[in-house]
Amino acid sequence: NAGVTQTPKFRVLKTGQSMTLLCAQDMNHEYMYWYRQDPGMGLRLIHYSVGEGTTAKGEVPDGYNVSRLKKQNFLLGLESAAPSQTSVYFCAARMGQGEQYFGPGTRLTVT
Amino acid sequence: QQQVKQSPQSLIVQKGGISIINCAYENTAFDYFPWYQQFPGKGPALLIAIRPDVSEKKEGRFTISFNKSAKQFSLHIMDSQPGDSATYFCAARYGGATNKLIFGTGTLLAVQP
Numbered sequence: 632n633a634g635v636t637q638t639p640k641f642r643v644l645k646t647g648q649s650m651t652l653l654c655a656q657d658m659n660h661e662y663m664y665w666y667r668q669d670p671g672m673g674l675r676l677i678h679y680s681v682g683e684g685t686t687a688k689g690e691v692p693d694g695y696n697v698s699r700l701k702k703q704n705f706l707l708g709l710e711s712a713a714p715s716q717t718s719v720y721f722c723a724a725r726m727g728q729g730e731q732y733f734g735p736g737t738r739l740t741v742t
Numbered sequence: 743q744q745q746v747k748q749s750p751q752s753l754i755v756q757k758g759g760i761s762i763i764n765c766a767y768e769n770t771a772f773d774y775f776p777w778y779q780q781f782p783g784k785g786p787a788l789l790i791a792i793r794p795d796v797s798e799k800k801e802g803r804f805t806i807s808f809n810k811s812a813k814q815f816s817l818h819i820m821d822s823q824p825g826d827s828a829t830y831f832c833a834a835r836y837g838g839a840t841n842k843l844i845f846g847t848g849t850l851l852a853v854q855p
Binding site: 635662664666671672673674675676679681687689690721723725728730731733734735736 | 748751774776783784785786787788791831839840841842843844845846847848
């Protein structure tokens with residue numbers, strides 16, 4: 632997980648609250664991804680970015696927004712949290728055709 | 743619809759045994775098939791990967807077998823060790839600019855001493 636950090640590590644929200652998850656990478660990688668991991672469902676892609684200033688939807692984008700204002704940062708926002716968004720969120724970064732490097736994850740609970 | 747199907751969901755193997763995890767896919771647009779290993783509380787990490795023009799790749803105790811005609815690939819862990827206990831995910835990557843990965847649902851491996 633070297634080079635990709637996520638903030639915060641844990642968070643508990645109440646339904647309807649908002650928050651932003653931060654992913655930062657120091658590897659100068661072009662591509663960045665946000666996934667959620669749920670038991671029995673593997674990792675599912677929420678949003679991704681192919682470069683600074685660009686974002687695109689993944690498999691499960693509803694209820695989330697993202698921004699990539701700086702190359703090294705990729706932010707994931709929840710405008711109005713719902714219990715269905717309780718999950719572990721992983722950020723990943725990749726350069727070219729290389730492997731995706733994952734961060735350590737953020738465990739989010741929405742009550 | 744699960745684009746990459748992985749089995750079994752969980753696996754218990756004795757130390758020294760062989761662990762086998764299987765995956766199947768449908769989309770012929772996939773051009774790269776990695777396996778990730780994840781320990782509790784950590785992010786997934788690339789373990790080994792294969793391209794569809796190769797039928798087998800071996801790295802130490804880990805081997806990927808790939809059957810392009812059957813659209814199946816599998817991970818074999820030889821001489822399994824307690825330290826191999828983790829969750830394993832297969833994945834498939836779309837070619838092109840986005841290079842998105844589609845993951846299987848994961849296999850929880852427990853290697854008993």
